[in-house]
Amino acid sequence: MDWSIQEIAKIAGTTSRTLRHYDDIGLLKPTRTGHNGYRYYDAAALVQLQRILLLRQLGLGLPTVSEVLRHETDAVRALSGHLEWLRQEQARLARQAASVRQTLASLKGDGELVAENMFDGFDHTQYKDEVEERWGKDAYAAGDSWWRGMGAEEKKAWKQGAEKLGRDWIRAAESGVSADSAEAQELARRHVEWLTAIPGTPASAPEGDTKGYVTGLGEMYVADPRFAANYGGESGAGFVRDALRIYAEKHL
Amino acid sequence: MDWSIQEIAKIAGTTSRTLRHYDDIGLLKPTRTGHNGYRYYDAAALVQLQRILLLRQLGLGLPTVSEVLRHETDAVRALSGHLEWLRQEQARLARQAASVRQTLASLKGDGELVAENMFDGFDHTQYKDEVEERWGKDAYAAGDSWWRGMGAEEKKAWKQGAEKLGRDWIRAAESGVSADSAEAQELARRHVEWLTAIPGTPASAPEGDTKGYVTGLGEMYVADPRFAANYGGESGAGFVRDALRIYAEKHL
DNA sequence: CTAGAGGTTGACGTTACGTAAAGGTCAAGG
DNA sequence: CCTTGACCTTTACGTAACGTCAACCTCTAG
Structure with a gap:
């Protein structure tokens, strides 16, 4: 039969x-x-x-x-491993979708496809959706009004500070020091300090999940092409991510 | 040059x-x-x-x-289309993960192929890693001992209550009422009440960030295939999420 | 006997490169 | 002049799991 x-x-x-x-x-x-x-x-x-x-x-x-x-592998183990892989794939797609949304937003804004506004991190119109999605409308509104409330001089100073931080990161990444070196950790401290100054983010709330926020941000840097492009590629952004993660583990 | x-x-x-x-x-x-x-x-x-x-x-x-x-295609349109594709991929992975989990559960358990453990949410062995990752080991331990401490009758009652809540959600979603309707909001209230009963979660801590926890949970429902699978797909989970968010905004 | 349904093996196409293999080119040093 | 080593070239296979011809053989019914 x-x-x-x-x-x-x-x-x-x-x-x-x-x-x-x-x-x-x-x-x-x-x-x-x-x-x-x-x-x-x-x-x-x-x-x-x-x-x-x-x-x-x-x-x-x-x-x-x-x-x-062939019973060479336990079905449970195989499926569990596969499940983990599925999770990571989902996370990857989520990050990509976030990046696409950001790019889309910036395209609708100024029509430029170039990633020139690298480290200002709070162009706000560009991040609006994401900030709202992650931290709620109140947080966005708070950050936005804070930014709007600044004078031109203050804004300029703020941006310059951010740019200097960016340059220092790049220099450190290129110098080849490790992510847990004193130099990198000092940069991470400055980075967190910088973040903490912005109201409406978990980093600035007294009881906020600063640790999760900072490490998540590091992951975002790697996933986000704007950062990767300006930190000498993935390796540079990876350096920043690692340094931030180590710092967060130790001090937050 | x-x-x-x-x-x-x-x-x-x-x-x-x-x-x-x-x-x-x-x-x-x-x-x-x-x-x-x-x-x-x-x-x-x-x-x-x-x-x-x-x-x-x-x-x-x-x-x-x-x-x-080559400007043959508008960048905005290309990215929008891609975004849609990303969403579908995410949904596909979500469905697959749900299937894997179901299979895994039936392999571990008594071989029941039906989705009987849909809304218990606290099979704990199945959720251990995730709970620990999100809320820390203490929270898991607290929830675990709380669960272990219950008698069989209590456990059963708890599960039945959870299942009823789940069924009611599904019915509401399928009936087509809006997320801010009285019916949906009443379900949201019951849901939060249910959550609050579990120790070790921010919802049960007096000073906990219940609002953030509940809204975050809603987002998870959409992203997490286990829930999507049991709420009639993305749309159902989206309904739950929206209802919870609206409730959290208003009352927490 | 022949058409048509169904079978066979063999091989290319799919995505975006990684990774040799085999061999030119160029600047510097002995 | 020759060698060494770094860098360049083209050619081509491998990747995951089949879909899709192509060329040819086999079986059954009319």
Whole structure:
């Protein structure tokens, strides 16, 4: 009692090409082969196939599926690992979506695609959606009015301070010192100090989750192309992220 | 004033291989080519390259990048479309993760394939890592001992209450009432009440940031496949989120 | 006997490069 | 002049999991 390749394909809800592929890579061999080379599968093979398709549907790769079916790997462990991977992928997509939204906002604003306003970090119109999404409208409003309330001189001074901080980060990153060096940690301290001056962020609230905010910010720097572009690529932004994380762990 | 392939690669934070690839597919040709075949790039090419890399980091494919740079496609439209794609991908991953968790649960438990543990939210072994990560080990330990301390009857009652809350949410979402309707707001109130009963969460601490916790929880419901899966997809979870946010704004 | 349905193997295409392999080019030092 | 080493070139395979021809063989029904 067995079926041709098309028949089980239909029964299991897949294609004959897939069956041939599984045969090629040794994942599922046909039960028997006719003298003409035709592949035939029995009920046991069907069960195996259904297991394979289930695991595939869950997103496991064929090598992993193979391991699980051969009992070389525990299904629970395989799925747990896969779940972790799914989480990371989701986080990655979320970061990318945030970046896209930001770029979109800046495009609608001034129409320029260039990342020239690197470290001002509070161009506000550019960050509005994200700030609101993360910290609520009140926080955005607070930060916005704080910024608007400053005079031109103050704004300029603020930006220059931010730019100097940026330059110092770049210099440190390029000098090759480690993220836990005294130099990098001093920069992290200045960075946090700078952040704390802005009202409406968790860093400035007395009971705020400064630690989470700072480390999250570091992750954002790596994910955000504007920062990466201006810190000598990913490695530079990664340096900033690591330094901030270490600092946050120690002092916040 | 131009640079060799390695030099711009370093400047722009990419690899020479990538530049050759871009040359091959006609995305970015070198400014000039030496008699020896060496590629040389000038400042204008660098700007183009940076634009390319920016769009790539946002997740656009090379053909799309090409279109945008040739002004055949509006950057805003391209990014908007991409954003939509990102959302769908996130949703897809979310559904997959939900399936994996279900399978995992049924593998660990008594082999029940049905989604019976939908709203218990405190299977604890299943949520341990996440709770610890978000609220610290103490919070987890508190919640855990609280849960362990309950008798079987109490546990059952608790679960049933949670399940009823879940069903009511679903019914409300499906009935099409708005998130700020009296019905939805009453559910939000019950939800917060339910949360407040659990020790070790900010909602139960007298000085805790209940408002931030509840709204954050709402966001999690949308992002977290476990909830989305059990609330009829994104739209259902979105309804819960909105209702909770509105309630939190008003009453917390 | 022939058409048509279904089977076979073989091989290319898909994404954006990483990674050799095999071999020119160039500046500096012996 | 020769060597060394760094840098450049082109060519081409590998990646994940099949979809999609292409060329050809086999079986069954009319």
